Amino acid sequence: MTTTDTPGTTAPQDPQDGSAPADEGARRLPALKEMTRDLGLVVALVALLVIGVATSGERFLSVANLMVILQQAAIIGVISIGVTFVITAGGIDLSVGSVLGLATVWATTLATQTMAQDLHWLVMVFTALAVGTAAGLVNGVVVAYGRVVSFIATLAMLVAARGLAEIISDRKTQIVRVDPFLDTFRGDLLGIPVIVWIFLVVAAAGWFLLNRTTFGRRTVAIGGNPEAARLAGIKIRRHTVMVFALSGLTAGIAAVMMIARTTAGTSTNGYLYELDAIAAVVVGGTLLIGGRGTIVGTVLGVLIFSTLTNIFIQNNLSISAQSLAKGAIIVGAVLLQQRFAARSRSS
Numbered sequence: 001m002t003t004t005d006t007p008g009t010t011a012p013q014d015p016q017d018g019s020a021p022a023d024e025g026a027r028r029l030p031a032l033k034e035m036t037r038d039l040g041l042v043v044a045l046v047a048l049l050v051i052g053v054a055t056s057g058e059r060f061l062s063v064a065n066l067m068v069i070l071q072q073a074a075i076i077g078v079i080s081i082g083v084t085f086v087i088t089a090g091g092i093d094l095s096v097g098s099v100l101g102l103a104t105v106w107a108t109t110l111a112t113q114t115m116a117q118d119l120h121w122l123v124m125v126f127t128a129l130a131v132g133t134a135a136g137l138v139n140g141v142v143v144a145y146g147r148v149v150s151f152i153a154t155l156a157m158l159v160a161a162r163g164l165a166e167i168i169s170d171r172k173t174q175i176v177r178v179d180p181f182l183d184t185f186r187g188d189l190l191g192i193p194v195i196v197w198i199f200l201v202v203a204a205a206g207w208f209l210l211n212r213t214t215f216g217r218r219t220v221a222i223g224g225n226p227e228a229a230r231l232a233g234i235k236i237r238r239h240t241v242m243v244f245a246l247s248g249l250t251a252g253i254a255a256v257m258m259i260a261r262t263t264a265g266t267s268t269n270g271y272l273y274e275l276d277a278i279a280a281v282v283v284g285g286t287l288l289i290g291g292r293g294t295i296v297g298t299v300l301g302v303l304i305f306s307t308l309t310n311i312f313i314q315n316n317l318s319i320s321a322q323s324l325a326k327g328a329i330i331v332g333a334v335l336l337q338q339r340f341a342a343r344s345r346s347s
Contacts, residue, residue: 038285038296041283041284041297041301041304042300045304045307048304048308049307052307052311055311056311056314060310060311060314065314067192067193067196068310069303069306069307070193070196070306071193071195071196071261072309072310073302073303073306074193074195074199074257075195075199075254075257075258076254076276076277076280076302077202077203077298078198078202078253078254078257079097079250079273079277080276080280080299080301080302081202081206081250081295082096082136082248083247083250083274083278083281084210084281084286084294084295084298085206085243085246085293086243086244086247087278087286087288087293088219088220088290088292088293089220089223089239089240090223090290090291091143091150091244091290092150092151092154092278093139093150093154093244093274094157094158094274095135095154095155096247096250096251096254096277097158097271097272097274097275098157098159098161098165098270098274099135099136099248099251099255100132100255100269100270100273101165101255101266101267101268101269101271102135102161102162102164102165103128103129103132103251103252103255103256104128104165104255104258104266105168105174105265106127106128106131106168106265107125107128107131107255107256107259107265108124108175108176108265109168109265112124113176113177113178121178121181124178124256124259125181128253128255128259129249129252129256131252132249132252132253132255133248133252134248135157135161135248135251136244137244137245139154139244139247139248140240140241140244140245141241143240143241143244144236144237144241145237145241162267165266165267168267169265169266171267172266173264173266174266175263176259176263176264176265181259182260182263184260185256185259185260186260186261194260195257195261198256198257202253203298203299207295207296210293210295215242218234219239219243220291220292220293221234222236222240223287223291224290224291224292225291251270254270279305279329279330280298280302281298282333283304283305283333284297284300284301285297285301286298304329305326305329308325308326312325
């Protein structure tokens with residue numbers, strides 16, 4: 001089964017103890033491949049930075065502009081971490097953008113904000129996280145126990161969550177009136193915006209979970225070969241529910257960041273974010289067919305797209321041109337994935 005492409009993973013023959021393979025060379029080879037892929041992404045990112053300086057001047061590398069790039073990457077980045085787990089497990093989640101929008105609406109209703117003012121601004125945070133996790137649980141239950149293909153199940157959630165958000169908000173923008181909430185999440189820490197710190201923390205937690213825990217190893221095992229994982233004693237259905245719940249949780253975290261950045265909740269928040277997240281995950285090196293995932297690659301993929309978007313904005317290029325460039329990058333990434341997969345099978 002194809003579980004050797006993620007560092008720290010083991011074959012499903014012993015998913016409980018997580019013991020390392022006996023062959024030291026076999027253990028180091030996946031890490032070397034991972035480093036090679038990540039190095040290629042770093043080179044691509046540096047090339048984009050050079051292009052940005054060449055086309056926009058030195059202001060492109062100014063601290064202010066770099067912070068803008070990081071803030072643009074932060075929200076999509078957090079969503080992408082959750083999507084990485086779903087795709088690594090062999091699924092897909094098309095609902096994260098709509099779930100984000102629903103969470104921003106629910107967390108900014110008059111009732112929620114009144115409770116936040118009377119009790120604590122954490123009420124808004126808890127509401128957003130609870131809505132996102134609940135939506136993810138529904139996705140997971142439908143996929144795992146309803147035996148519905150994840151594409152269809154999450155497509156249904158995409159439509160339902162957006163519709164529910166429109167009903168709750170009456171298609172109106174809900175302005176945030178809880179100043180302590182805004183002061184907390186719109187501030188800086190050591191000169192770096194709080195939402196960027198949140199992205200870094202979520203990325204670090206995601207990397208640890210995928211590469212250094214049994215949960216991560218089981219996620220890779222299920223995506224690589226579900227039947228072998230089942231025979232190894234992994235409870236696939238329960239784990240699938242947990243993976244989708246994790247994706248919903250990251251959508252809820254991103255909703256908190258979105259509320260802080262826009263100071264509002266609306267049903268249009270997160271529109272098409274699922275496509276940007278999936279694109280970043282694929283470009284980062286996570287296999288669409290499952291069995292291999294990389295958080296570092298996902299973070300680099302998010303930064304590449306955010307930098308590219310900034311370059312286009314700096315040069316007053318159209319959104320259509322941006323979409324064309326993103327599409328070309330995605331196709332190139334998928335072609336490279338197929339090439340690497342063919343090499344792995346032949347070796």
